[in-house]
Amino acid sequence: MRVSVFGLGYVGCVSAACLASMGHEVVGVDVNQVKVDLVNDGKAPVVEERIGEVIAEVVRTGALRATGDVREAIMDSEVSLVCVGTPSEPNGSLCTTYLERVTEEIGAALAERGGRHTVVFRSTMLPGTCLNLLVPILEKYVGGTAGVDIGVAVNPEFLREGTSVRDFFDPPKTVIGELDAASGDAVMALYEGLPGEVFRVPVPTAEAIKYADNAFHGLKIGFANELGAVCQALGVDSHQVMDVFLADRKLNISPAYLRPGFAFGGSCLPKDLRSLVYAAKRADVSVPILSHVLPSNSDHLQRAVELVERTGKRRVGLFGLSFKPGTDDLRESPLVELAERLFGRGYDLRIHDANVSLSRLLGANREYIETRLPHLAQLLADSVDEVLEHAEVCLVGTRDPAVLSALPHGGDGPVIIDLIHLPDADTRRTEPGYMGLAW
Ligand code: NAD
Known part of the structure; x- marks a missing residue:
């Protein structure tokens, strides 16, 4: 065609x-x-x-x-x-x-x-x-x-x-x-x-199906992250809890979006939840569950700020800036929000995200970075090493292999704050100098 x-x-x-x-x-x-x-x-x-x-x-x-x-x-x-x-x-x-x-x-x-x-x-x-x-x-x-x-x-x-x-x-x-x-x-x-x-x-049904999907994805992430935070506070391995929870196929639970990790963001979930809640309000329909998904997400993001505060360190590295690993998309990125909260509290921040830097070089997201994020653009580092040398504490929100292989072990180097449950999180959690948002 x-x-x-x-x-x-x-x-x-x-x-x-x-x-x-x-x-x-x-x-x-x-x-x-x-x-x-x-x-x-x-x-x-x-x-x-x-x-x-x-x-x-x-x-x-x-x-x-x-x-x-x-x-x-x-x-x-x-x-x-x-x-x-x-x-x-x-x-x-x-x-x-x-x-x-x-x-x-x-x-x-x-x-x-x-x-x-x-x-x-x-x-x-x-x-x-x-x-x-x-x-x-x-x-x-x-x-x-x-x-x-x-x-x-x-x-x-x-x-x-x-x-x-x-x-x-x-x-x-x-x-x-x-x-x-x-x-x-x-x-x-x-x-x-x-x-x-x-x-x-019918046409309106197709329009509504997309909102059902995105609202449920946001709800699942919020649920997993809240459960993860409570488990962590009670000394329970939330990923083990979820492994067993998700194994229960009789209830037909898909594992997607149900792994405790970082806050969600991007150009879809937040704005789709907002417009759905707005539409419900206009129609005078009470939606307390849907209205609390975004506040829950924001609270989760704040937990990462609190972990940095707890270290007492001032020089901070952030690996990852796009809204999730594997993309250069910065719209409503929770890592941008995190960087801004830290920057606003006066932390000395350096950021590395290879996809974002590549896209900036190609020109695809250059205008977005320069007009919307000039305060963060100046903090972008060209190399992983530059961030590791600068930082006393590093937040990891990417799965970029170049970052994962460079991260030090055993307290030898900056404190690592794992935002996304790194592939080697189970080993790292027994090491000094490792803190996880989602254990
Ligand atoms: P985007 O902002 O990346 O792309 C939109 C493009 O449309 C921009 O390049 C813009 O320049 C162009 N544009 C605007 N007005 C135009 C016009 N008059 N003529 C031609 N081009 C024009 O948006 P996106 O992320 O691709 O999302 C597009 C839609 O798909 C949104 O409604 C979004 O909610 C939905 N959606 C997005 C995703 C996702 O993962 N990004 C997934 C599913 C659905």
Whole structure:
């Protein structure tokens, strides 16, 4: 199929590259010229496992190209995937500005195009957004009826940053919210050959399913971290507790997100929980469990600050800055929040994150770092050694092998504060100079 993908961020560039590698002819569209140029040079606009090789290959074969020209992309395609961001507004509600803008642009181009074209929304949006906000925009521009003259579907994305290429080819499920059967069929044709169960549901149901997933992931992490903190206080190995808890398959518990570790963050879970709670409040529905997931997460983050305070040391190293290992994504990163809390308390901080530095060098996240995090940019170190030489206490929030192999053992060097339950945590916890947030 000929496909246009709007938004070349984490979701869009992975969808565009993977669809191209499945044999589709794909054009990616972004308003950010840096991302367009990177893709056309065969380079990934984000740091993710395998994405660099996939993009290099599909750009080389001509299956993927990028442009800033919406009209050209629409003229050249039968299906559009909308993957623009839907961040939080300051009051916690869902920001639909990018969605509305891109839908207007697509609608204006479709009015010129003629013939049936299907618009597939992959961005996360609250139930009702597609039918009540976006479909009227498309119908206004095209002058026709959605489901008859224009195809419309909602196809939420379930990839996890860090393993997104793997997740694309082996999805946990495929959800298609279809306005009419032909719209759903167009989405089915896109993913033909991929494993996993497919659910064809009404459009608002598809929108809601994504919130069910993200709210539950946040809840699981909060649950595991609170349990971990209580176990630690009572001298119990929380990972052993969870090993046994998770072995109980009769209750059908997936182990994902249930390992005590650090606070969650990123561009999805916090903002999706916020907008869900906001929507519930507006609808006058009381949701005490959901409203307390983010405060629980914030309390957990504070435990890391308290561990640093307990050491009495002032020179601190932080390994990892992105919101989780394996990505360069800094949005709502709990490690950024931790760095800021420490920086704000006057600690002498140095930070190392190879993915973040690589992305800064490529230019992909340079603007984000320089405009949003100038206070932390100056603390970024080029090498692991630079941080180890500086620090009296090191917080480890990454699984970067270069960091793990350099960490000293047995109290020989800085105190190690393990935020994520390192692979050798069981040995380290018997050594002096090791403190764990999640034992
Ligand atoms: P992102 O911010 O990384 O990327 C969005 C891209 O859209 C940016 O490159 C931006 O320049 C571009 N854009 C904005 N307006 C545009 C326009 N008018 N035309 C073309 N491009 C435009 O966002 P993301 O992390 O990829 O997330 C996208 C959506 O997918 C969000 O709704 C998010 O909640 C959802 N989602 C994200 C993930 C994830 O792990 N990041 C997973 C599942 C779902």
